Amino acid sequence: MSRSGLLYPFLAVAIAVYYYAVFQYQEGQLTYHFKNEAINQALTNGDSTLAQADIYDPMKKGHQKLSSNAYIEHRSPFRDRTQRGAENATMVMLVRNSELKGALESMRSLEDRFNRNYRYPWVFLNDVPFTEEFKEQTTLMASGETFYELIPAPDWDMPEFIDNDKFEKSIEEAIKKEVIYGFSKSYRNMCHFNSGYFYKQERLLNYDWYFRVEPDVEYMCDFQYDPFTLMRTKNMTYGFVIAIHEYENTIPTLWETVEKFMEKYPELVHPNNSLDFITSGESDLNHNVPLVRSSSKYNLCHFWSNFEIGDLNFFRGEAYNKYFDFLDQAGGFYYERWGDAPVHSIGLNILADKNKIHHFEDIGYYHPPYLSCPSSVDVKAAKRCVCRSRGSDGEKLGAPVDVNVYSCLSRWWRYGSGKTFLNEIDYTFNN
Ligand SMILES: Nc1nc2c(ncn2[C@@H]2O[C@H](COP(=O)(O)OP(=O)(O)OP(=O)(O)O)[C@@H](O)[C@H]2O)c(=O)[nH]1
Ligand SMILES: [Mg+2]
DSSP: OOHHHHHHHHHHHHHHHHHHHHHHHHHHHHHHHHHHHHHHHHHHHTOHHHHHHTSOOTTSTTOOOOSSSTTSOOOGGGOOOOOOSSSSEEEEEEOOGGGHHHHHHHHHHHHHHTGGGTOOOEEEEESSOOOHHHHHHHHHHOSSOEEEEEOOHHHHSOOTTSOHHHHHHHHHHHHHTTOTTTTOHHHHHHHHHHHHTGGGSGGGGGOSEEEEOOTTOEEOSOOOSOHHHHHHHTTOSEEESOEEEOOGGGOTTHHHHHHHHHHHOGGGSOTTOOHHHHHOOOGGGGTTOOOOOOSSSOOOEEEOTTSEEEEHHHHHSHHHHHHHHHHHHHTHHHHSOOOHHHHHHHHHHHHSOGGGEEEOTTOOEEETTEEEOOOOHHHHHHTTOOOOSBOTTSOBOOSOGGGSTTBOHHHHHHHSSOOOOGGGSOOOTTO
16 A cells, blocks of 8 residues: 555544544543532532542542542531530620621631530620631631621610710829729720610510630630529529629729619619628638728629620610619719729629629639639549630749639628539549
């Protein structure tokens, strides 16, 4: 055969090979496309068996790796956020967008130690809208539903009846006297809001119980029970962990205002109140060290309100609201720097039955600069406590605050609902 005679069969074979290759490639692409579609469909339908069977296997020869991370088990969209805990309760965090990292740290700790087994919702409150980043990251950290609420301006801003000049002067004065957070106007709004408005927020009207959480705190022991259920079944109103003294220069006229309130509304003072807790002054409860000086009958003791588990109906009730309105009208949230901790606390000490206030002695808790941790070795082991020895600033932390001289806990044991012993709770090894 001549050379030119070979050319045509050769061209025919080359064209056939070319078209075969193109066909194979396209079929491969199509199969790949449909396979991805099928996987995506399966993922969307929640069919994880099919999805997983076809997901990228790095050991399989020639198995194309998807250009997304779809081979990672696709959890988030199907994550079941249905509440498992039995109570009509929520976590609540007032927080700024800039505190996202601290919010995540607190959430991580509370979810791991408690909420992952109960999936109670989280309600986030803010005086400005939450950023998408804040919402996305906190929702991924939460086990339950999440809600993001913008506080209405009238609930956050300084009330109109406050005299602005007097307010500005009080800020200058507070700066001179080095009152803690005295320079900050927003801190005053925050304390005012936490004292009289958090429980009025529309979202919280759906719930009976709240657990207040702040950014940058840590829960250091497993809960091992639902504190909301404990509160309900033991008929409690309010739970705290730490009780300490307030800085007197933040509240120069708070106590006289409280006394006026009690004179005006004697019928609201509970017959089984815990006024002795906040007015007694013997120093044997303080290692015989003189008490923090106070110029009024108020000994400055209060429950540290960055941790609270409470009955929202108590705060929404008539007695507390008359009390808050009375204090509000006196102006001390803005002319002084009244904190929500002494305001909540004194309200409870006057208006609630002292036996309905519960000291959570078995929740290890850290809010800089103090920590509280169970002292029993057995309880610490059974509840898997890891009590921090250093603060978030790296400073070595002393012993738990509970029985140091700034703590008011011993006074609560004498004048409040008494001391319960941890070994009344069944933490034995075999149960
Ligand atoms: N949205 C919002 N939240 C605030 C503002 N100021 C304070 N908060 C929140 O209110 C709570 C109390 O404020 P903190 O700054 O922790 O006050 P504190 O506990 O007395 O002081 P620290 O020792 O700094 O923790 C925290 O949950 C804060 O995130 C504010 O201006 N806007
Ligand atoms: Mg704080």
